[in-house]
Each structure stands twice: as C-alpha cells, then as structure tokens.
Amino acid sequence: MDHVASASPIHVGKRIRDLRVKRGLKQQDLASSDISASYISLIESGKRAPSDAVLATLARKLGCSPDHLKTGHDDHALEDARLKLAFAEMALRNGDNGAALQSFGELLAKPDLLDPPALLRARMGQAGALEKLDRIEAAIPVLEELLKEPALAAGSDEWCRASVALSRCYRNMGDLALSIDIGERALATLDALGLDITVDHIQVGATLIASYYLRGDFTRAHLLAQKLIPVAEQHGSRAGRGSVYWNAGLVALSRGQLREALALTERALVLMSDDDNLRHVAMLKLNVAWLELMSDHPDPARAKQLLEDAGQSLAEVGTAVEQAKCEISLTDAHTQLGQWDDAAVHARRALGLLSSGPRLEAVAARVRLAELHLLRGETEEGLQSLHAATRQLRHFTPSYETAHEWRHLGDVWKRHGRAKEALEAYDQALVASGMPMSYDPARSLARQHQG
Known part of the structure; x- marks a missing residue:
C-alpha cells in the first residue's frame, strides 16, 4: 500500500477504531471540548478526514504517534527511517x-x-x-524526475538545488549547451516569479557563469x-558570495586579468573558509594555488602548501577527478621547485x-x-608519452578546455625542439x-590538375 492510499480517510478511520477497541476505550473517551x-x-467510518491537529490529539489518547495513524506503520520503523535519513545526509x-x-x-526501496x-x-x-561518486549519468535522470514533480514548487529551495545540480551535472558531462539552457531557464523562471534578485539567483547564476566560461562565452x-x-x-551568505567571487575569478582569467583572477579567488577563499563544506574550501585552495603557479611571479612553495591542505580534504570528501586535479597541480608545484621525482x-x-x-x-x-x-x-x-597524449586528445569534442590542453x-613540443x-x-x-x-587555394589547383 502506498503512502497516499494508507493515509486515506477509510484506512485512517479503521486504524483509529481498531486501536481504540484494542485499548478498551469508547468513542466518548476520545472526545474532547473540540472533538x-x-x-x-x-472519522472512524471514513466519512471525515481528520486534520493534523485532531490526529495529534487522538494519537496522544491512543498512545501512538500521528504518523502511525496516518500510515499504519510501526512507530519504531518510522523512527528508524527518520534516523537513517539523518545518517545518510550526515x-x-x-x-x-x-x-x-x-x-x-x-x-527509497520503502518509500511509504x-x-x-x-x-x-x-x-x-x-x-x-x-554525483559525488562521479556517477553523473545515473544522477541526471534522478534530478530530471525530481524537477518534473508537481510538488516541487518552482522557486523553492529544493527546486533551486535540483536545477543547479542538473546544470552542473550536464556541464561536467561536457554538454555545455544543455547545462546553459537549464541554467538560463532556471533564471528566467525565478525572474518570472516577480521577485527581486534572491539568493537562489546567486546560486543558479554562479553555476551558469562557470558553464559560460567553459564554453568560451566570456562576455556573457x-x-x-x-x-x-x-x-x-x-x-x-558568505558561502553564496564566495561562490560568485570564485566564478568571477574564472571570468577575469579568461580576459587575461591574472592578478584580478587571483585576487577574486583569494577573496572567495576568505569568505568560504568558515564554511562547513570541506569540499568547496578544498577546491578553492586548489584554484588559488593553480592561479599562484600561473602568475608572473609564482610562489610554488605557498602553492604546494595550499595543495597539500586541499589534498587531505579531497581524499575524504572529493571525487576521483577532483583529487586528480589536485595531484596535477602538485606536479606543477614540484616541477617549479625543481623536485622532478616528486x-x-x-x-x-x-x-x-x-x-x-x-x-x-x-x-x-x-x-x-x-x-x-x-x-x-x-x-x-617522453616522446612516447607525448604521442600517447596527442592520440588521446583527438578523441575529445572541441571546446575551450580541449583548446587549452x-x-x-x-x-611542450616547442620547448623540446619539435x-x-x-x-x-x-x-x-x-x-x-x-x-x-x-581555405587553402592550392587544394583547388591540385584538384584541377588532377582533373
């Protein structure tokens, strides 16, 4: 029996009657000045659906929980489910x-x-x-189904979180067009609600900035x-502001403003340093270190310290890809320090x-x-590895990221005389x-001569 059916007036009424009889009580014993x-x-005959307040009163007199009267489930099973949900979220x-x-x-195997x-x-x-387990293809349909739920009101906190997550997942899958479409539609929905710019705008907008950046749409x-x-x-919030500054740093980098990018990302790190989201703080440290290594006067020792701190956190809360990015930047830091073996x-x-x-x-x-x-x-x-990298890179769809690689x-080829x-x-x-x-006009001439 599903959650809705078990909460129907007929089923609720029968549970109240059965429990009353089991307790040796009369209907008058359940009555009060309000009931x-x-x-x-x-109620017992299923002709009236009791309100939550009435259910709470009847539950106290019957010695059970209101949830038991609604669903028929054992109170221990319901409490176990609540505890398991809290554990899973923690x-x-x-x-x-x-x-x-x-x-x-x-x-979810026992949704009732x-x-x-x-x-x-x-x-x-x-x-x-x-998503955090890098099983993005499995996360996407879950999020898409959530966003189709009539109960998920547009503009609600849950709707915003699901929209941001879906946009981010498609971005990480490399489908920037769909990621941007989802983000733009979410912003348009928020605008259509007639509200001033809200925290939800900030969250959706920060995700959208990152997707624009990766697509090379630096002006937007x-x-x-x-x-x-x-x-x-x-x-x-401090975290929301940090997210905007973080992505603004990416935009500044795309415009060749490396010092501004580093300053913005440093500000994001300060804002988010007290956040309990270890992953976000670790990724910001990674970004600050990466920008430090790219600067005109890099400090590889400072970058190395930031990256080692980030690596410890990402080993606990990061994905394999995020950990790999940290290892790549550590490679750069050690290379700049002349520590080639490390x-x-x-x-x-x-x-x-x-x-x-x-x-x-x-x-x-x-x-x-x-x-x-x-x-x-x-x-x-070295040459074998470069040729292997070249072959591997040919399999990727053209994008700003592949252009960078x-x-x-x-x-590297140029530095080593190739x-x-x-x-x-x-x-x-x-x-x-x-x-x-x-266009190469010589190709047309060659075809003409061949003809």
Whole structure:
C-alpha cells in the first residue's frame, strides 16, 4: 500500500477504531471540548478526514504517534527511517558518499515509511551521492524526475538545488549547451516569479557563469558576474558570495586579468573558509594555488602548501577527478621547485585516479609526465608519452578546455625542439577554440590538375 492510499480517510478511520477497541476505550473517551463523539464516529467510518491537529490529539489518547495513524506503520520503523535519513545526509556531508548512497537507496526501496518532504530529501540525497561518486549519468535522470514533480514548487529551495545540480551535472558531462539552457531557464523562471534578485539567483547564476566560461562565452560570463557581485554582497551568505567571487575569478582569467583572477579567488577563499563544506574550501585552495603557479611571479612553495591542505580534504570528501586535479597541480608545484621525482609521483597518482574512463585531466597528467621524462633526459619515454597524449586528445569534442590542453601540448613540443608537432598542436588548439583553418587555394589547383 502506498503512502497516499494508507493515509486515506477509510484506512485512517479503521486504524483509529481498531486501536481504540484494542485499548478498551469508547468513542466518548476520545472526545474532547473540540472533538465530539459523533465526529469521532464519522472519522472512524471514513466519512471525515481528520486534520493534523485532531490526529495529534487522538494519537496522544491512543498512545501512538500521528504518523502511525496516518500510515499504519510501526512507530519504531518510522523512527528508524527518520534516523537513517539523518545518517545518510550526515554521511554525504562528511564525504562518506558510498555509505550515503546505500542508505538513501534502502530508504527509497520503502518509500511509504517517509512522508513527502522526507522522500524528497532522500531523492535529492541520492542524486547528490551519485554525483559525488562521479556517477553523473545515473544522477541526471534522478534530478530530471525530481524537477518534473508537481510538488516541487518552482522557486523553492529544493527546486533551486535540483536545477543547479542538473546544470552542473550536464556541464561536467561536457554538454555545455544543455547545462546553459537549464541554467538560463532556471533564471528566467525565478525572474518570472516577480521577485527581486534572491539568493537562489546567486546560486543558479554562479553555476551558469562557470558553464559560460567553459564554453568560451566570456562576455556573457562577465556580464552575469558583474550583475551578481553587488547582489551577493548585499544579500548573499558568505558561502553564496564566495561562490560568485570564485566564478568571477574564472571570468577575469579568461580576459587575461591574472592578478584580478587571483585576487577574486583569494577573496572567495576568505569568505568560504568558515564554511562547513570541506569540499568547496578544498577546491578553492586548489584554484588559488593553480592561479599562484600561473602568475608572473609564482610562489610554488605557498602553492604546494595550499595543495597539500586541499589534498587531505579531497581524499575524504572529493571525487576521483577532483583529487586528480589536485595531484596535477602538485606536479606543477614540484616541477617549479625543481623536485622532478616528486612531481612525477604526483602525475602518476593523477593517472591512477583517472583510470576508469577518458578524461581531459588524464591528458594533462600525461603531458606533464612526458615533460618530466624529457627534462631528466629520458627522451624515448617522453616522446612516447607525448604521442600517447596527442592520440588521446583527438578523441575529445572541441571546446575551450580541449583548446587549452592542445595549447599546452604544443608548448611542450616547442620547448623540446619539435616544431612540426608543436605547429600541429597549435592548429588543433585554434580549431578547438572555434577558429578553423583558413581555405587553402592550392587544394583547388591540385584538384584541377588532377582533373
């Protein structure tokens, strides 16, 4: 019997009557100044649906919980379900994603033990655990079904969280067009509610900025960031403001403003440092360290310390990809410090973390490992790794991210005297960034001669 059927007036009335008889009570014993005996009779016959207040009064007199009268479930089973939900949510916050997913799954296997709000929390938690376990393809349908629920009111906190998560999942899957469409539709929905810009706008907008950035749509990203920053300062929580500054830093980087990007990301880290979301703080430390390593006057020792702090947290609460990104940046820090053996260890760790599927981060780790081989005079190993990275990179869809990796690959080829390979990588970087090669008239001449 499902939750709705078990709460029907007929079933509720029968449970009240059965429990009253079991307790040796009369209808008059359940009556009060607010509830007449005749009203009790109508409830027991299923002709009246008692309000929550009436149910609470009857439950006290019958020695049970209102939930038991509504659902018929044993009070111990209901309490166990509530405790399991709280445990699952705590496990998810603490980074024990596997245990959280198992608990959410067990709860969802018996949905009639949960009231509608608790059931919604369990489904949101399941999607969150799947995403954190990098099982994004499984998280997406859960989120899509949630957003179709009539009970999930547009503009509610749960609706906003689900919209943000779905946009983020599609972004991480590489479908930037759909990620942006979801984010833009969510913002349009919030605007249509006729409210001033809210915290929900900040959350959706911050996610949308990141997707614009990855698509290379830097103008839209910049305009949205400029719109959200003053609102976040006025209305946002420290975490919400930090999220906007974090993504504004990405926009500044895309515009070649490295010092501004570092300043914005540092500000985000200060704002979010007291947040209990260890993952967000760790990822911000990773970003600050990455920007530090890219600056005109890098401080690799400071970057290394930030990355080691981030790595400890990500080992507990981060995904394999996030841990791999930290290892890649540690490779860069150790390389700048001249600690090539340590750098190679981190590059190999990154590759080990990314062994489950094709990822751009694996290309990045392989290119760094190749350059370390070349720096140590291990030419054959270095060239083999560069050629492997080139083959792997060809399988990725052109995007701003793939253009970045092609550019890096070209730089490494160039630094080690391989002009032909460097030129090919630079050409691929231009194509991936949306600038295809110009028309070659010699091809037409060649075809004419062949004809």
